Amino acid sequence: MNLKEARDNFLKGFIKENPLFVTVLGTCPALAITTKVENALGMGLALLFVLVLSNLLVSLVTFRPKIRALVMPVRIPVYIVLIATLVVITEMVMEAFLQPLYVTLGVFIPLIVVNCIIFGRAEAYASDHKPVESMIDGAGMALGFTMSIVIMSIFRELIGAGTLTIWTQGEADVVLDLRFIFDFLGITPIDMFQKPVGAFVTFGLILAVIAAAQNAKAAQAQPAAEVKK
Amino acid sequence: MTNLLTIAFTAFFIENVLLYQFLGICSFIGVGKQRKTSLGMGLAVVVVIILAGMSTWAIYRFVMEPLDIGYMKTIVFILVIAALVQMMETIIKKLSPALYKALGIYLPLITTNCAVLGVAITNITKDYDFAEMLVYSAAIPLGYLFVMYIYAIIREKLELNPVPKAFKGTPIAMIVAAILAIIFSRFGGLI
Numbered sequence: 001m002n003l004k005e006a007r008d009n010f011l012k013g014f015i016k017e018n019p020l021f022v023t024v025l026g027t028c029p030a031l032a033i034t035t036k037v038e039n040a041l042g043m044g045l046a047l048l049f050v051l052v053l054s055n056l057l058v059s060l061v062t063f064r065p066k067i068r069a070l071v072m073p074v075r076i077p078v079y080i081v082l083i084a085t086l087v088v089i090t091e092m093v094m095e096a097f098l099q100p101l102y103v104t105l106g107v108f109i110p111l112i113v114v115n116c117i118i119f120g121r122a123e124a125y126a127s128d129h130k131p132v133e134s135m136i137d138g139a140g141m142a143l144g145f146t147m148s149i150v151i152m153s154i155f156r157e158l159i160g161a162g163t164l165t166i167w168t169q170g171e172a173d174v175v176l177d178l179r180f181i182f183d184f185l186g187i188t189p190i191d192m193f194q195k196p197v198g199a200f201v202t203f204g205l206i207l208a209v210i211a212a213a214q215n216a217k218a219a220q221a222q223p224a225a226e227v228k229k
Numbered sequence: 230m231t232n233l234l235t236i237a238f239t240a241f242f243i244e245n246v247l248l249y250q251f252l253g254i255c256s257f258i259g260v261g262k263q264r265k266t267s268l269g270m271g272l273a274v275v276v277v278i279i280l281a282g283m284s285t286w287a288i289y290r291f292v293m294e295p296l297d298i299g300y301m302k303t304i305v306f307i308l309v310i311a312a313l314v315q316m317m318e319t320i321i322k323k324l325s326p327a328l329y330k331a332l333g334i335y336l337p338l339i340t341t342n343c344a345v346l347g348v349a350i351t352n353i354t355k356d357y358d359f360a361e362m363l364v365y366s367a368a369i370p371l372g373y374l375f376v377m378y379i380y381a382i383i384r385e386k387l388e389l390n391p392v393p394k395a396f397k398g399t400p401i402a403m404i405v406a407a408i409l410a411i412i413f414s415r416f417g418g419l420i
Contacts, residue, residue: 024258024399028343032251080311084304092300107350110303114341116255196249197410204396204403212395 006136013140020148021210025116029108030145031199034153036165042101043108044146046094048139050086050112051121055138057082058126079122080113087113098169117145155202160193233364235420240368242416246344247376248409253344257377257406258399260335267381271374273335275367277317278348281310282366285349286359299353306349314340344373380409 019025026047033039058079062068071078091109094102102109112118121141126134157164162179182189192198246252253274260270285306293299318336322329339345348369352362383405392401 025255027254027258028251031254077308077311080307081304084307088300088303091303107347107354110350111252111343111347113303113307114343114346116341119341195410195414196251197407197414199251200403200407200410204400204407207403208393208395208400211397211400215394 006133009133010136010140013137013142013144014147015144017141017144018148019117019120019141019145021206023120024207025120026145027203028111029115030149030152031196031203033105033108034149034156034199034202035160035194036104036157037150037153038101038165038167038169039104040149040153041146041167042094042098042105044142044149046090046105046109046112047115047117047145048142049090050083051118051138051142052135053086053138054079054083054118055121055126055134056131057086058122059129059131059134062127063131075127079119083118083122084113101169117141152199152202152206155206156193156198159190160195160198161191162189233360236361237364237368238420240365241372241375242413243420245372245376245413246347246369247373247380248406248413250347252347253342253373256338256342257380258402260338261377261380261402262384264378264381264385266335267377268374269331270335270338271370271377273332273339274342274344274373275370276332277310277314277336277339278345278370279363279366280317281313281345282348282352282362284313285309286352286357286362289353302350302353303346307346310345310349311340344369376409376413380405383409 013019017023020027020030029043033043061071061078061082062075087110090112091102094105094109121134121138125137129137154164158178162177162182164176164178166174166176168175179189190198193202240246244250247254247257256270256274260266285302288305288309289299289302293302293305314336318329321332321336348366352365355361355365357365384402387401387405396404
C-alpha cells in the first residue's frame with residue numbers, strides 16, 4: 001500500500017463515507033451528547049480509541065487463514081468480547097482521569113459497545129484487510145465522526161446557549177462566551193436547541209443541506225452528460 | 230406505589246427512550262417506516278428488554294456485587310443480552326413458527342439496539358430494587374412501542390405528501406421526530 005492509497009483510506013471517513021452524515025450510523029450518541037462541544041470532543045476521543053484498536057484486533061484475528069477459519073463462524077460473539085473489553089478500558093480510564101466528562105456522557109460510554117459504526121467497520125472493513133490499513137480506516141472513520149458531532153454541537157451550543165465550551169476538564173478552562181453577539185443583535189439564545197428537540201432539528205437540517213448539495217451537484221452533472229450524448 | 234407510578238410515567242412519557250434519551254434511534258429511523266414492521270420490532274423489543282432487564286439485574290445483584298466485580302458490567306451485560314436474544318430466537322422458532330415469522334427477523338437486530346443495554350445499565354446506575362426495575366424495564370420499551378407506532382403512522386401518511394426534494398427520507402423523518410419530541414417534553418409539566 002503506497003502513501004496515496006493510505007491517505008485516501010484515511011480521508012474517506014471525513015466526507016465521502018462520513019459515518020454520521022452519509023451512512024447515518026451512530027446516531028444515538030450524536031443526538032444525545034451534542035449539547036456542548038466538550039462532550040462531542042470527549043465522545044470522539046473515546047470512539048477513536050475504541051475504533052482504532054477494535055479494527056486492529058478484528059483484523060488480527062481474521063488475518064491468518066487458519067485462525068480466520070476458526071473465528072469466522074462465531075465472529076459476532078468474538079467481536080462483541082473484543083469491543084466490550086476495549087470499552088471497559090475506556091470507561092475506567094475516563095472515570096479516573098476525566099471524571100466530570102465521564103459523568104456527563106453517562107450511559108453513552110458503555111453504549112459504545114453497541115455503536116453501529118464499530119460493528120460496521122469490523123464487519124465491512126477490518127475483517128478482510130491488513131492490520132495497518134484497518135487502523136488507518138478506523139482512525140479516519142472515528143475522526144470523521146468526531147468532526148460531524150463537533151459541527152452539530154457547535155450549532156446547538158452556539159444557538160442554544162450562546163457559548164462554546166471547548167474543554168473544561170482538570171486545570172483547563174476554555175470557554176468561548178459569545179453571548180455579546182446575541183446582546184448586540186438584541187436577541188436571546190434559542191433554548192430549544194439545547195433540548196432533545198434541537199437535536200432532531202439540527203440533525204434533520206444538516207442532512208437536508210447535504211441532500212440539497214448532492215441534488216445540486218447531480219443536476220449540474222446531468223446537463224453536462226446530455227451534452228456529451 | 231406512587232413511586233412506581235412516577236417511574237412508569239416518567240419512563241413512558243417524559244424521559245421517553247426515543248425522544249428524550251435517544252436510545253435505539255437506528256431502529257427508529259430504519260424500521261419506523263411502516264406500521265407493520267414498527268409493531269413487530271416494538272413487540273420484540275418489549276419482550277427482550279423485560280427479560281434482559283430481569284436477568285442482568287439478577288446477575289449484578291447476586292453474582293457481581295458480592296464478588297465486587299461491578300466494573301465488568303458492560304462486558305457481562307452485552308454477553309447476557311446476546312445470549313438471551315439467541316436463546317429466544319431458538320425457543321420461539323421451536324414453539325411458535327407463526328410468532329417467529331412475525332418477530333424473527335427483528336430479533337438479531339435487537340442485540341445491537343442500544344435501548345436494551347441502556348436499560349440494563351440504567352437499572353444498575355439508578356440503584357433500583359426489584360419492583361422498580363421491573364416497572365422501569367416494562368415502561369421504557371412500551372414507550373418505545375408507542376412512539377414508534379405513532380411515528381410509523383405519520384411517516385406512512387408522509388409518503389403521500391409532497392416533501393421538498395432535499396428533505397426526502399431521513400431529514401423529514403428527523404423533523405417529524407422533533408415535533409413529537411416537543412409534544413412529549415410537555416408531559417414534564419404533569420409531575
